[in-house]
Amino acid sequence: MKLHGKVNAPGTLGLVRAAVEASRELTIGYQGEILTVQPHALLQAPKTHAYVLVAWDPQAGDWGYFRFALIRGLKFESRAFVPKGRIPRAVPRGSTMKRAN
DSSP states (O other): OOOBSOTTSTTHHHHHHHHHHHTEEEEEEETTEEEEEEEEEEEEOTTTOOEEEEEEETTTTEEEEEEGGGEEEEEEEEEEOOOOSSOOOSOOTTOOSSOOO
């Protein structure tokens, strides 16, 4: 699967925001894996100002927290999803920035 290369390229943050707003799935490269996730929020860490993508991972059946700077490629998918009712608004303490569990 071909993913867009540099995630920090101009406009890429806007692409992720558009996926969140349109409730469209994203396929991302993260820590050596290719994952298709349902993005729900793009948060910014209060101390470091790093962006974190909060997304439901249907394969894992759990929320994932993905540091934006570590995403290596992404693809805006045509599949829409119904957003989950409750969106975590903070990364849990001790999270590996990949999975909430």
